Amino acid sequence: MDLKGNSVENLNTSFNALETFLGDQNTLEKVRELLKRTDGSVSEEQKIVLNQIEKTLKCYIVESDDAKALRESMMKKEGTLQKSRNNLKTQYTDKDGKVVDTTPTVIRTKMRSDPEESVRKSCWEMLRKNGPFLLDNGFCDIIKERNRFARELGFEDFYDLKVTNAEGFSKKKCFEMLDGLEQATKPLLDKALEMLKKEKGEDATKPWNTGFALSGELTKLTDPYYPFEYAPEVWGRSFSKMNIKYKGATMRLDLCDRKGKYPNGFCHWPTAPYKTQDGTFIPSETNFTSLATPDEIGSGNTALTTLMHEGGHAAHFSNIVQGSPLFSQERAPFSVALAETQSMFLDALCEDASWQARYAKNRKGETIPWELIERSIKERHPYKVFQLRGMIAVPYFEKALYEMDEKDLTPENVLKVADEVEMKIQGGLAGRPLMSVPHILADESSCYYHGYVFAEMAVHQTREYFFKTGDGTIVDNPRVGKELIENYWVHGSGNPGFLGLVNNLTGSPLKHDAWVNELGVEVEDMLKDEKAEYEKALASASSSSKDEIDLEMRAIFVHGDDVISDSNDSSFTDACEKFRGWIYQEWPKTKTMA
Numbered sequence: 001m002d003l004k005g006n007s008v009e010n011l012n013t014s015f016n017a018l019e020t021f022l023g024d025q026n027t028l029e030k031v032r033e034l035l036k037r038t039d040g041s042v043s044e045e046q047k048i049v050l051n052q053i054e055k056t057l058k059c060y061i062v063e064s065d066d067a068k069a070l071r072e073s074m075m076k077k078e079g080t081l082q083k084s085r086n087n088l089k090t091q092y093t094d095k096d097g098k099v100v101d102t103t104p105t106v107i108r109t110k111m112r113s114d115p116e117e118s119v120r121k122s123c124w125e126m127l128r129k130n131g132p133f134l135l136d137n138g139f140c141d142i143i144k145e146r147n148r149f150a151r152e153l154g155f156e157d158f159y160d161l162k163v164t165n166a167e168g169f170s171k172k173k174c175f176e177m178l179d180g181l182e183q184a185t186k187p188l189l190d191k192a193l194e195m196l197k198k199e200k201g202e203d204a205t206k207p208w209n210t211g212f213a214l215s216g217e218l219t220k221l222t223d224p225y226y227p228f229e230y231a232p233e234v235w236g237r238s239f240s241k242m243n244i245k246y247k248g249a250t251m252r253l254d255l256c257d258r259k260g261k262y263p264n265g266f267c268h269w270p271t272a273p274y275k276t277q278d279g280t281f282i283p284s285e286t287n288f289t290s291l292a293t294p295d296e297i298g299s300g301n302t303a304l305t306t307l308m309h310e311g312g313h314a315a316h317f318s319n320i321v322q323g324s325p326l327f328s329q330e331r332a333p334f335s336v337a338l339a340e341t342q343s344m345f346l347d348a349l350c351e352d353a354s355w356q357a358r359y360a361k362n363r364k365g366e367t368i369p370w371e372l373i374e375r376s377i378k379e380r381h382p383y384k385v386f387q388l389r390g391m392i393a394v395p396y397f398e399k400a401l402y403e404m405d406e407k408d409l410t411p412e413n414v415l416k417v418a419d420e421v422e423m424k425i426q427g428g429l430a431g432r433p434l435m436s437v438p439h440i441l442a443d444e445s446s447c448y449y450h451g452y453v454f455a456e457m458a459v460h461q462t463r464e465y466f467f468k469t470g471d472g473t474i475v476d477n478p479r480v481g482k483e484l485i486e487n488y489w490v491h492g493s494g495n496p497g498f499l500g501l502v503n504n505l506t507g508s509p510l511k512h513d514a515w516v517n518e519l520g521v522e523v524e525d526m527l528k529d530e531k532a533e534y535e536k537a538l539a540s541a542s543s544s545s546k547d548e549i550d551l552e553m554r555a556i557f558v559h560g561d562d563v564i565s566d567s568n569d570s571s572f573t574d575a576c577e578k579f580r581g582w583i584y585q586e587w588p589k590t591k592t593m594a
């Protein structure tokens with residue numbers, strides 16, 4: 001993150017201290033002894049907490065000394081690899097043949113929006129360099145040790161361990177669900193690939209061209225309606241209208257990119273919220289980062305979606321009210337799928353015509369015209385399946401990676417397997433090469449990408465539920481915040497768990513039907529529905545844009561170690577305004593766009 005006092009050694013030390021705390025056998029034995037008591041000395045409420053402690057410690061207790069040694073060794077290797085990763089220069093060649101130093105975010109943005117094919121190809125080649133780099137720096141050994149560690153603990157392999165700890169079901173069950181989705185969407189993929197060739201030509205199927213062919217010009221045309229510097233206020237207003245509250249949380253927002261910043265937006269909770277034994281609620285503290293380059297085309301939209309996403313995580317975690325921080329800490333046994341369902345449900349709103357009619361406005365306050373939304377649906381809807389296939393490619397690749405025999409785990413084979421999975425699942429080499437997906441590297445984030453897939457399934461099922469009940473709307477509907485808090489959020493990682501929560505709210509077990517059905521809707525039908533939503537929203541939205549934003553949260557805008565503004569000084573809206581001023585000062589090009 002490039003912050004003062006940043007140190008890989010300290011990170012490893014605190015990681016190991018946390019592991020020791022979570023892996024304490026004596027605590028586990030004490031908990032089990034207390035749970036066995038029948039003399040009334042342990043209340044029902046305390047039992048709920050004790051069960052959660054047991055469930056959590058079981059994810060971290062390492063019984064054998066061999067496994068302990070493996071764990072330490074693999075963490076050390078990973079630390080070394082992470083550190084050496086900073087040495088991989090992120091560069092591309094511009095249209096004049098000049099090599100430019102940049103950040104991974106700019107690479108991704110350029111691939112979608114740079115008109116020069118050679119620049120996009122050079123960006124894609126940069127992404128492809130991640131694989132050989134990781135493999136030259138010990139990635140295979142890390143995979144081997146992770147598997148040995150998992151097998152020492154009685155799991156099939158590391159993937160099996162991770163999914164069992166994180167979701168409470170086995171690798172087998174996980175891939176049964178994924179296989180169902182894979183089969184249901186294969187015909188949609190074939191249809192979309194055919195259409196891509198027919199509409200945009202054979203060249204569009206090249207990995208550095210597909211993204212551009214599908215979004216290049218639209219990104220540019222819609223860009224003025226997503227001015228980056230207004231994003232925090234838009235997010236705050238939209239959440240506030242849905243009655244989403246943060247229960248006194250403090251949130252630090254570090255939104256802009258800079259060299260050396262971690263290449264993915266995320267949220268962390270240095271303080272996880274909980275209720276003390278006397279019932280006092282301790283609110284959460286959140287650090288939140290995204291990677292905006294405010295004057296790069298398309299980055300305003302990306303940043304806003306990231307805000308809705310990470311702000312959604314923060315809202316979820318702020319509202320967990322249980323008797324221990326172990327219900328609200330983000331690592332296992334917290335279900336990735338449960339966490340992502342909340343953030344993805346909220347960032348999905350940015351694509352609804354109903355939301356865009358209210359919130360997608362340019363710097364003069366003009367609403368995005370229907371023609372652009374219409375065009376977006378026509379151009380994007382038939383190709384949405386690409387995103388789904390890109391998502392499921394990651395778990396299929398990691399499954400194959402961790403199922404390889406140790407003797408076969410060589411850099412050449414890993415690259416070969418990555419390409420094979422891309423070909424099979426995505427129908428060709430991927431615009432985002434599997435080896436460039438940041439999640440596959442760290443222990444914490446590896447083997448959990450299926451969580452995003454199940455979350456997307458749950459998002460569609462949850463949207464369907466809100467559309468079919470009450471007044472059938474989500475945007476600006478205060479019922480949504482209330483139901484999410486009461487049904488999805490308050491429980492944290494305690495019972496009833498991800499699958500149970502989805503079932504309880506939507507009245508049906510989790511299925512891929514709502515998602516697959518939506519992908520299969522004909523463009524004409526979708527246009528009809530969305531146009532009606534757009535017009536309804538325009539008619540109702542005009543008066544509401546001056547309402548006070550009340551999120552029950554302290555927001556502090558920062559850039560690395562510098563504080564830009566603090567809502568405690570006056571209000572959330574004022575803090576947003578100061579932030580805008582800072583953007584105009586740091587990225588003067590943005591001001592001339594205004």
Ligand SMILES: [Zn+2]
Binds near residue numbers: 309313339340343
């Ligand atoms: Zn997320």
